[in-house]
Amino acid sequence: MPYYRRLSVDRQRELEGHIQVLLREKYFEGCGGLVLTDEVKVLIAGQASVLLLNREDHYFPWMRTVLVYPHSFVGNGRSVGPAGMVTEGPSWRQGESWYTPGSGGPVVLSWADTLAGAADAHDGRNLVLHEFAHQLDADSGAVEGVPFLPDAASRERWKRVMARAQGELARRWSMGMGSVLNPYGLQNPAEFFAVSVEAFFERGTELRSEFPEWYGQLEQYFQQDPAGQCEGCRAAQGVA
Numbered sequence: 001m002p003y004y005r006r007l008s009v010d011r012q013r014e015l016e017g018h019i020q021v022l023l024r025e026k027y028f029e030g031c032g033g034l035v036l037t038d039e040v041k042v043l044i045a046g047q048a049s050v051l052l053l054n055r056e057d058h059y060f061p062w063m064r065t066v067l068v069y070p071h072s073f074v075g076n077g078r079s080v081g082p083a084g085m086v087t088e089g090p091s092w093r094q095g096e097s098w099y100t101p102g103s104g105g106p107v108v109l110s111w112a113d114t115l116a117g118a119a120d121a122h123d124g125r126n127l128v129l130h131e132f133a134h135q136l137d138a139d140s141g142a143v144e145g146v147p148f149l150p151d152a153a154s155r156e157r158w159k160r161v162m163a164r165a166q167g168e169l170a171r172r173w174s175m176g177m178g179s180v181l182n183p184y185g186l187q188n189p190a191e192f193f194a195v196s197v198e199a200f201f202e203r204g205t206e207l208r209s210e211f212p213e214w215y216g217q218l219e220q221y222f223q224q225d226p227a228g229q230c231e232g233c234r235a236a237q238g239v240a
């Protein structure tokens with residue numbers, strides 16, 4: 001988990017504490033022949049714990065179970081596509097995050113894609129961050145791209161800034177400019193938040209430069225500044 005090396009010693013200790021809690025509180029299960037080892041559990045809990053640093057203890061209260069398959073698996077759930085279109089039926093998935101109001105739901109992960117996501121801490125692709133971001137989103141009582149925020153004014157501001165950023169992402173892709181944000185985020189606000197979380201932690205400097213206002217919202221919510229932290233770590237290593 002190369003991301004671990006980007007953290008200060010204090011944050012590394014905090015992360016290790018969160019990992020212990022997640023391993024104790026959550027139930028991990030290997031599916032489709034996957035043998036559940038400590039490596040599997042710690043790598044998943046370690047990446048999920050990045051989302052918890054610097055904030056009040058939280059531990060994804062709606063999620064009690066993590067199911068891990070060896071590779072991509074066939075999902076049976078509904079998926080909501082552009083313009084609200086709902087697709088039913090089986091399809092291959094790298095991961096899923098389930099939430100039912102009042103009872104929550106599991107996170108389901110492909111181990112091969114979990115490993116691939118963790119291997120490069122700067123590519124903006126991270127399956128565990130993505131699926132656990134959906135769980136943070138569920139804290140507000142619905143999965144709509146808005147996590148739990150303390151008051152109505154904060155929620156309104158979040159929605160405004162997020163809508164502007166979504167518009168900017170659509171504009172960039174339609175003009176062939178590309179973006180640090182995966183166009184999968186254009187599916188709906190929940191996916192926009194999840195791909196933004198991947199970019200925030202892994203390509204923070206670029207996200208801050210393309211979407212400064214949206215980066216600021218994420219920085220405030222997560223109480224972390226990966227862009228600044230990355231400049232710090234690169235300077236410390238003498239890398240330009």
Ligand SMILES: [Zn+2]
Nearest residue numbers: 130134191194
């Ligand atoms: Zn998603």
